[in-house]
Amino acid sequence: MTPGQAHDRAAALRGLLARYDHAYHVLDNPTVPDAEYDRLFLELRQIETDFPEVRTADSPTQRVGGAPRSELRAVRHDVPMLSIYTETDKSEQGARAFDARVRKALGLSSEDAPVEYAVELKFDGLAIGLRYENGVLVRAATRGDGETGEDVTHNVRTIRQIPLRLSGAAPALIEVRGEIYMRRDDFEKLNQAQREAGAKSFVNPRNTAAGAVRQLDPAIAARRPLSFFAYGLGARAGWSVPTSHSTMLDAFAAFGFPVCAHRRVVNGPDGLIAFHAEIEAMRNSLPYDIDGVVYKVNSLALQEQLGFVSREPRWAVAHKYPAQEEITRLTGIEVQVGRTGAITPVARLEPVFVGGVTVTNATLHNQGEIDRKDVRIGDWVIVRRAGDVIPEVVGPVLERRSEELARFDLLASFPTCPVCGSHVVRVEGEAVARCTGGLFCPAQRKQALLHFAGRRALDIEGLGDKVVDQLVDNAIVKTPADLYKLGVLALANLERMGEKSASKLLAAIAASRETTLARFIYALGIRNVGETTAKDLARSFGSLDPIVRADREALMRVPDVGPVVADSIVQFFAEPHNVEVIEQLRAAGVHWPEGPPQSPPSGPLAGKVVVLTGTLPTLGRDEAKAMIEGAGGKVAGSVSKRTNFVVAGAEAGSKLEKAKQLGLNILDEAGLKALLEGAGADTDEQTLSGHDQ
Ligand code: IVH
Numbered sequence: 001m002t003p004g005q006a007h008d009r010a011a012a013l014r015g016l017l018a019r020y021d022h023a024y025h026v027l028d029n030p031t032v033p034d035a036e037y038d039r040l041f042l043e044l045r046q047i048e049t050d051f052p053e054v055r056t057a058d059s060p061t062q063r064v065g066g067a068p069r070s071e072l073r074a075v076r077h078d079v080p081m082l083s084i085y086t087e088t089d090k091s092e093q094g095a096r097a098f099d100a101r102v103r104k105a106l107g108l109s110s111e112d113a114p115v116e117y118a119v120e121l122k123f124d125g126l127a128i129g130l131r132y133e134n135g136v137l138v139r140a141a142t143r144g145d146g147e148t149g150e151d152v153t154h155n156v157r158t159i160r161q162i163p164l165r166l167s168g169a170a171p172a173l174i175e176v177r178g179e180i181y182m183r184r185d186d187f188e189k190l191n192q193a194q195r196e197a198g199a200k201s202f203v204n205p206r207n208t209a210a211g212a213v214r215q216l217d218p219a220i221a222a223r224r225p226l227s228f229f230a231y232g233l234g235a236r237a238g239w240s241v242p243t244s245h246s247t248m249l250d251a252f253a254a255f256g257f258p259v260c261a262h263r264r265v266v267n268g269p270d271g272l273i274a275f276h277a278e279i280e281a282m283r284n285s286l287p288y289d290i291d292g293v294v295y296k297v298n299s300l301a302l303q304e305q306l307g308f309v310s311r312e313p314r315w316a317v318a319h320k321y322p323a324q325e326e327i328t329r330l331t332g333i334e335v336q337v338g339r340t341g342a343i344t345p346v347a348r349l350e351p352v353f354v355g356g357v358t359v360t361n362a363t364l365h366n367q368g369e370i371d372r373k374d375v376r377i378g379d380w381v382i383v384r385r386a387g388d389v390i391p392e393v394v395g396p397v398l399e400r401r402s403e404e405l406a407r408f409d410l411l412a413s414f415p416t417c418p419v420c421g422s423h424v425v426r427v428e429g430e431a432v433a434r435c436t437g438g439l440f441c442p443a444q445r446k447q448a449l450l451h452f453a454g455r456r457a458l459d460i461e462g463l464g465d466k467v468v469d470q471l472v473d474n475a476i477v478k479t480p481a482d483l484y485k486l487g488v489l490a491l492a493n494l495e496r497m498g499e500k501s502a503s504k505l506l507a508a509i510a511a512s513r514e515t516t517l518a519r520f521i522y523a524l525g526i527r528n529v530g531e532t533t534a535k536d537l538a539r540s541f542g543s544l545d546p547i548v549r550a551d552r553e554a555l556m557r558v559p560d561v562g563p564v565v566a567d568s569i570v571q572f573f574a575e576p577h578n579v580e581v582i583e584q585l586r587a588a589g590v591h592w593p594e595g596p597p598q599s600p601p602s603g604p605l606a607g608k609v610v611v612l613t614g615t616l617p618t619l620g621r622d623e624a625k626a627m628i629e630g631a632g633g634k635v636a637g638s639v640s641k642r643t644n645f646v647v648a649g650a651e652a653g654s655k656l657e658k659a660k661q662l663g664l665n666i667l668d669e670a671g672l673k674a675l676l677e678g679a680g681a682d683t684d685e686q687t688l689s690g691h692d693q
Contacts, residue, residue: 085312115302116244116266122290126142154218159227173235182205183225200372323354323355330396337417337419338443346362363390370410379405417435422438440580451525453483528565609633614651615650639662
């Protein structure tokens with residue numbers, strides 16, 4: 001490639017990638033598969049590495065980059081970034097008062113025609129000014145005090161919704177203003193990840209977005225999912241500005257900016273009031289927080305005529321909705337039991353009107369969150385309810401804590417499950433406490449029944465979600481043992497279940513009585529006991545009773561059973577309810593062949609861990625698995641240092657990548673077959689097929 005060719009190809013790739021980014025991130029309508037995007041992106045990056053002189057500021061490879069800043073530089077706004085007057089009267093009177101002020105300032109009488117308004121949403125994020133020179137993003141600045149803001153270009157470049165280059169004919173200079181915000185689902189995902197990592201969760205989307213934009217390190221900002229809506233104009237040169245606000249927003253959309261679709265041009269106060277009501281009704285189903293709507297005089301000429309009073313334009317107003325965060329008293333803490341036995345602390349609150357409904361309880365997530373937030377019974381707390389998200393306690397208002405309040409200890413307050421009375425435990429290193437009731441606890445019954453009937457467990461075909469829901473909700477089935485007492489009548493009376501499917505299901509239940517010990521152990525749904533561990537246990541013990549009686553040490557003698565798995569097993573069988581259900585299952589005729597304990601399997605793959613990824617040319621996944629296990633090997637679901645072989649088929653993805661990184665042995669199907677025939681499984685170093693690593 002000559003420098004000239006590199007230059008042309010890079011320009012073409014930048015154009016293509018910008019189009020694909022816009023389709024994906026702004027229009028929400030991807031036009032090429034991710035793999036194609038990635039291919040082009042990598043091609044561009046390679047060209048830029050080989051010919052650094054072709055790299056430009058608007059290249060998509062430059063979104064994240066550069067060292068962390070030591071401080072945020074101050075930026076003076078060419079055109080001040082003002083705020084809007086907020087109408088505090090939340091009734092329709094607020095809209096009428098604004099229209100009356102506008103008409104008066106324009107000298108209109110009641111005979112004159114209604115004023116035309118552009119109406120839009122008031123996004124709850126932070127205001128930003130994006131400066132483009134000759135179509136290229138050169139600077140992004142926060143509002144600051146309106147005169148001077150902070151240079152946050154390094155972080156704003158990471159936001160995929162914000163174009164690095166404008167499409168179409170670009171003005172010499174244009175500063176597009178708008179709001180950076182975080183979607184509620186993105187916020188929830190981010191917080192879920194924080195909680196799982198035991199890290200402090202974020203308070204609300206707005207603070208999180210504002211914090212991300214003001215990071216010194218763009219790599220951190222890049223990991224926060226931010227979005228953007230354009231709604232205003234700052235400095236400009238060489239652009240013939242449209243004549244109305246609404247057509248200006250159309251022009252922004254044509255430049256490639258996201259512009260919110262919930263906007264309209266209306267006439268007079270009735271139009272404002274209708275929009276206010278309409279948006280209020282859909283506020284909760286919007287994917288992001290808003291705190292009101294904004295009314296703007298549509299004609300830019302009239303806007304100019306109206307001008308400003310102090311720091312606020314006379315031509316715009318924000319008309320708010322009731323808050324989504326309020327303060328109330330935490331009167332108690334109760335717990336809820338989830339489908340997997342997770343015990344979630346729930347705050348009992350003095351009723352408070354927030355986010356459009358009266359809230360009386362809110363989630364506290366888990367003990368760790370309670371500790372980090374330091375919420376105590378008796379505290380005044382901030383409650384947040386945004387959209388259809390479950391109300392949540394954000395934190396205590398510490399200034400209002402006047403007396404000594406005790407810290408809350410979930411295990412001390414709820415040593416046993418409020419639903420079934422089994423013990424509640426919290427495993428070291430885990431965020432959530434769990435009910436040990438397993439099969440016996442009604443809260444966990446549905447989940448447990450589905451697992452019990454699963455294909456790799458007792459394999460009862462036809463026992464799906466819908467049937468299980470009805471059986472449990474109608475108290476027909478409490479434990480898996482009850483399945484074996486079902487008659488055609490009870491089943492045929494369920495919704496969407498005729499006599500024919502009822503007898504088919506009954507036949508499947510009857511057939512499941514004959515099983516294997518490994519399947520039975522797996523079917524019990526003991527935490528941390530997957531299929532492989534169940535097989536190991538079955539083989540090492542040979543029969544069920546010794547497993548039920550085994551202590552931690554005995555269990556840990558089974559290959560690959562460590563302290564965590566051993567503890568889960570001991571805990572499960574220590575719960576009398578679980579043992580009872582097992583007895584009932586045996587009494588109902590569930591049986592399996594038992595035999596003496598067997599030593600670990602021999603065979604060419606004895607003790608080896610194999611991971612399968614991608615599609616093999618002739619072998620199905622189950623088939624390959626059975627063959628590997630038949631040769632004494634184990635099949636694991638994920639690649640780790642303990643993996644001995646990775647068998648990769650077509651479209652192998654991240655597992656293959658990881659295997660390469662770890663320098664593991666990678667085989668294709670032919671290589672696997674050679675291995676199964678005994679060729680060289682002892683030498684981990686050896687590569688067994690033509691697969692290059
Ligand atoms: S227009 C001169 N439009 O509200 C008018 N602002 O108090 C400038 N905001 O700092 C603002 N949604 O962060 C405008 N559709 C919208 C808005 C909006 C949210 C925020 C913005 C600004 C504050 C004004």
